[in-house]
Amino acid sequence: MTETSVPRERLLEVAERLFSKHGYAAIKLRDVAQAAGLHHSSLYHHAPGGKAQLFADAMQRGLDRHARELRARLDADDGDLRAQLRAAAGWVLANPAGNHARMLTTDLPNLPPEVGERIAVQAWRGLVGALAGVLRDARDRGEIVLDDGDTWLVGGALLAALQALQTADARFAGPRPAAHQADRLLDVFLDGLRPR
Amino acid sequence: MTETSVPRERLLEVAERLFSKHGYAAIKLRDVAQAAGLHHSSLYHHAPGGKAQLFADAMQRGLDRHARELRARLDADDGDLRAQLRAAAGWVLANPAGNHARMLTTDLPNLPPEVGERIAVQAWRGLVGALAGVLRDARDRGEIVLDDGDTWLVGGALLAALQALQTADARFAGPRPAAHQADRLLDVFLDGLRPR
DNA sequence: GTCTATAATTAGATAGAC
DNA sequence: GTCTATCTAATTATAGAC
Numbered sequence: 516m517t518e519t520s521v522p523r524e525r526l527l528e529v530a531e532r533l534f535s536k537h538g539y540a541a542i543k544l545r546d547v548a549q550a551a552g553l554h555h556s557s558l559y560h561h562a563p564g565g566k567a568q569l570f571a572d573a574m575q576r577g578l579d580r581h582a583r584e585l586r587a588r589l590d591a592d593d594g595d596l597r598a599q600l601r602a603a604a605g606w607v608l609a610n611p612a613g614n615h616a617r618m619l620t621t622d623l624p625n626l627p628p629e630v631g632e633r634i635a636v637q638a639w640r641g642l643v644g645a646l647a648g649v650l651r652d653a654r655d656r657g658e659i660v661l662d663d664g665d666t667w668l669v670g671g672a673l674l675a676a677l678q679a680l681q682t683a684d685a686r687f688a689g690p691r692p693a694a695h696q697a698d699r700l701l702d703v704f705l706d707g708l709r710p711r
Numbered sequence: 712m713t714e715t716s717v718p719r720e721r722l723l724e725v726a727e728r729l730f731s732k733h734g735y736a737a738i739k740l741r742d743v744a745q746a747a748g749l750h751h752s753s754l755y756h757h758a759p760g761g762k763a764q765l766f767a768d769a770m771q772r773g774l775d776r777h778a779r780e781l782r783a784r785l786d787a788d789d790g791d792l793r794a795q796l797r798a799a800a801g802w803v804l805a806n807p808a809g810n811h812a813r814m815l816t817t818d819l820p821n822l823p824p825e826v827g828e829r830i831a832v833q834a835w836r837g838l839v840g841a842l843a844g845v846l847r848d849a850r851d852r853g854e855i856v857l858d859d860g861d862t863w864l865v866g867g868a869l870l871a872a873l874q875a876l877q878t879a880d881a882r883f884a885g886p887r888p889a890a891h892q893a894d895r896l897l898d899v900f901l902d903g904l905r906p907r
Numbered sequence: 908g909t910c911t912a913t914a915a916t917t918a919g920a921t922a923g924a925c
Numbered sequence: 926g927t928c929t930a931t932c933t934a935a936t937t938a939t940a941g942a943c
Binding site for chain 2: 537538539540541614616617619620621624625639650653658659660661664665668669671672674675676678679680682683691696699700703704705706707708709710711
């Protein structure tokens with residue numbers, strides 16, 4: 516049983532960063548190879564299936580790590596929904612290149628359908644599913660009111676809104692730090708816009 | 712004063728549809744030309760600056776139309792925030808290829824900085840700004856509570872959440888129609904998750 | 908595991924006829 | 926305004942030496 520190769524790990528890490536930031540079509544194999552300190556022909560040793568397989572392997576590895584990191588943050592603040600959502604927001608804002616909507620709609624169609632489908636499910640379960648889980652727990656504790664059929668809907672909306680905030684931050688955010696805006700966003704989700 | 716050329720309009724319409732759906736890097740000039748019924752070399756007559764200019768012209772034209780359509784829907788349901796937001800949701804769900812976050816983060820960096828910046832501002836003003844406007848109006852009518860500095864934040868979150876819903880719909884939505892889920896999402900924005 | 912060399916194809920772009 | 930023809934460079938991929 517061989518250990519996981521170190522160069523392969525570094526290659527996948529580099530590939531994940533580039534593909535996540537710029538998208539599948541924009542990144543060329545030479546870009547990945549140069550960033551990893553390899554000749555582009557060497558990539559075919561690690562990913563015999565070529566660009567599509569390299570992308571799939573890199574994204575699977577990245578999504579797995581993302582899900583673990585998010586889960587860890589959510590579990591660390593157990594018992595209070597607001598603290599959990601704030602932890603989730605912190606995670607999103609700390610991850611520079613997160614654009615899972617683009618991955619789903621624009622990148623995955625470049626892969627064989629079964630592979631793309633598996634990655635889409637992995638992304639959805641690991642990220643939206645984790646948020647849906649804490650929402651369900653809070654509902655069970657009586658903190659919030661939420662139908663079982665809507666936990667994924669609200670979890671997805673939360674993730675999308677936070678990633679949009681992260682995207683917009685550099686260009687359009689006001690003078691206040693992103694973390695403060697995320698807090699304000701959580702206020703809206705928890706208390707609503709209408710006066711109480 | 713010449714009238715706007717018809718073939719040019721159709722070309723821009725086709726280009727906007729393809730670029731919006733698949734992104735700048737994935738669409739080749741030959742794809743656009745074929746869909747428009749032209750030889751790819753003919754594109755340089757309409758966009759002498761090549762692919763980047765064709766993309767910029769197409770997106771500017773598309774964003775202008777989007778802003779007008781959204782504005783029309785918002786103005787049609789004047790006087791009630793919920794009806795206005797429902798109209799906005801209907802517009803988002805009716806537009807198959809909307810992924811403005813990807814355009815901002817992944818597509819625009821392929822353009823000259825000034826051009827990309829102008830399009831980014833146009834997108835933000837026309838879409839998020841329109842939503843921020845109806846939020847501000849509702850605030851002034853006393854329907855909701857919202858700081859002036861947060862109208863754009865909440866407008867952006869609304870747009871992102873609705874587009875994410877549209878994205879997720881085909882693959883992960885439950886049995887209920889997207890319009891119903893959009894309604895439920897508006898409930899959360901208006902009333903919050905916490906019990907009242 | 909990595910490289911050199913090379914093939915095969917694709918893509919953006921230009922010149923010039925009609 | 927559109928086409929044919931052509932060019933140049935980039936891109937994915939493979940074969941085989943080390």
